Amino acid sequence: MEILDGKKVSNEIKDEIAIQVAKMREKGEKVPHLAAILVGSDGASLTYVGSKVRSCEKVGFESTLVRMPSTTSELELLNKIEELNKNEDIDGFIVQLPLPPQIDTQKVLLAVDPDKDVDGFHPMNFGKMALDMSTFIPATPFGILELLERYNVDTKGKHTVVIGRSHIVGRPMSILMGRKGWPGNSTVTLTHSHTKNITQIISQADIVISALGVPKFLKAEMIKDDAVIIDVGITRVADDSCEKGYYITGDVDFENVSKKASFITPVPGGVGPMTIAMLLKNTLLARERHRSRK
């Protein structure tokens, strides 16, 4: 069994990005600038956005955090997005999800300028991804592809079972694993809460990508010997004996599943850090595109 070490690989990617940014600075060029809008003060969202800002500093990017109260109206958020769209200094930005119930997420995703949509959630970019055109690939699926590639995991002709069909993870992942080339060329089954015989389907998988958010959903007896296990799930479990008052856990019963798997991602330290590294990579790409336009 080999651990797919997302923490380590994400640090390698950040080092590679830092070298490129240092070269930009030497030449007197503008460095990439990433902004994030956070509406409300959800604990997990704050953690994620906080580590994004720290990672920007680490690689030498400019970063801006825009915080808005949970009572923000849809119009106020749309106005803020328009401001970031127009601000030529900003190369890319994200609107942290989920949004409060008074705001229509679809309208918000449509409002982001596709050229600055480093999350890859705008329908234009999502469509390009599905059609194999060059675009911003959503950071979490992009990070998973990068891990598979760096560890030389064979995906050709393999049966990949994706659990969960969210627009930010499961759906794009299912499209990317089925694309031509590597890592891809998989035969993909996309499963969700209405899937019948899900246990039987999972037992046939060479690669399982679990993105449902149910702790210890995936057990050792459900998987095939030597399956590749990607654990996207992140759930906070309250526990007073922990320093922070909670610990985080994935969808996979790691202790037992790891004994049977050929490759497995841990939580924490697997897919999560890769997501942040690929967001930075998309922002670097956005800066390069903006430069060639001028």
Ligand SMILES: NC(=O)C1=CN([C@@H]2O[C@H](COP(=O)(O)OP(=O)(O)OC[C@H]3O[C@@H](n4cnc5c(N)ncnc54)[C@H](OP(=O)(O)O)[C@@H]3O)[C@@H](O)[C@H]2O)C=CC1
């Ligand atoms: N590591 C990272 O970088 C990231 C981690 N996450 C984590 O990944 C997990 C999933 O988040 P997200 O992708 O946003 O998905 P959502 O929480 O939006 O949706 C969950 C999906 O899982 C499906 N599902 C729920 N229960 C079951 C079940 N018992 N059997 C089969 N399918 C089920 C749902 O089906 P249906 O559609 O029918 O409701 C849905 O498609 C969360 O823990 C989240 O925190 C998310 C993004 C990035």
Ligand SMILES: Nc1nc(=O)c2c([nH]1)NC[C@@H]1CN(c3ccc(C(=O)N[C@@H](CCC(=O)O)C(=O)O)cc3)C=[N+]21
């Ligand atoms: N517009 C938008 N884009 C996103 O990409 C997006 C989003 N909204 N909303 C929420 C999800 C979730 N997500 C994570 C990213 C990093 C970690 C991460 O770094 N996790 C660490 C641990 C973090 C902790 O301690 O809680 C790890 O797994 O090792 C987790 C989750 C991005 N998301």
